[in-house]
Amino acid sequence: MRFIETFELLQFADTVMSLGAAFVLGTLIGAERQYRQRTAGLRTNVLVAVGAAAFTDLAARVGTNTDVLRVVANVVTGVGFLGAGVIMKEGLNIRGLNTAATLWCSAAVGACTGADMLAEAALITFIIIAGNTVLRPLAGAIDRIPLNTRASEVSYEVRVTTDAHAVAEAREALIEALEQANYPVSDVTSAAQGDAVELVATLVSTSVKSDELDAVVARLSALKGVAHANWESTTHD
Known part of the structure; x- marks a missing residue:
């Protein structure tokens, strides 16, 4: 069986670590989206992160660094199309842009874990959650500021x-x-x-x-x- 010939315990353990980290970090990102009842919530963000990690890890194991970069580039493009699916236009209002951007960032987290860059993945996760929570009051305060008619x-x-x-x-x-x-x-x-x-x-x-x-x-x-x-x-x- 090819499985017996190709299986290596250390590489398998590395894959488990990468996908496990993607699962945990994707859960943290998705939990905030789920709490706010967004279209792409917990499960979607987890699957995007784990999928990106799986493709990146696979390319790293069977290919070269060039192959890894190609896979990451295609993950970015593919998730971009997926994010377009959560953007909705209601009259003059457009909803879902922030959720689509969050999905894109979840893919970045997954790609980092797949490339064994766990510290970087954790940092990106922290920034994503901070952007979706800490910056919300600031964005609301800016929206309530009257427009400067001299500037616009x-x-x-x-x-x-x-x-x-x-x-x-x-x-x-x-x-x-x-x-x-x-x-x-x-x-x-x-x-x-x-x-x-x-x-x-x-x-x-x-x-x-x-x-x-x-x-x-x-x-x-x-x-x-x-x-x-x-x-x-x-x-x-």
Whole structure:
């Protein structure tokens, strides 16, 4: 049997150590993601870390250093495609970018353990967990800081697509809904789109709360004659 010929106890023990470390470190990373109910949680991060470690360890045992580098490069690419699967677009919002990045980092942890760089793998794990926990309050605090209009120019627009015969009513409702939400309008333009007309209201405000504009859009979408309503922002540094 080829197994008897190729089996070496010390190499097997090294593989057990590498995959075991990948399992433990992947569990630490995944536990934080699972706690926050992310799409890619405990099991996914563990499997990514262990898989990356297994491929890297296999290349190290049967190939050369060049082969190991090739395997790691392909692991990076493969996990990139896997991470794309957890990114979701909901209207104007994109979710899952941080989870996808965490999966990518889990693969890096696995690759390090597969290459017997356990200390480096532990360091990467610590940085990943710190980035997903310690930096959360800082990110939230930054998000609440009003935009510096001298450093950046941000414009917000609310768009309503309505039937041609209901343009006047839709325009009035659009302005009224925004003013009631304390978002004064600087200008309202219209453009024909076949049998429909798109109204675009540009806001005076340079800082908005997304939930408030979402409520305005939902209210406008329910109006008779309105086919679609949404809002968007444009930033120019």
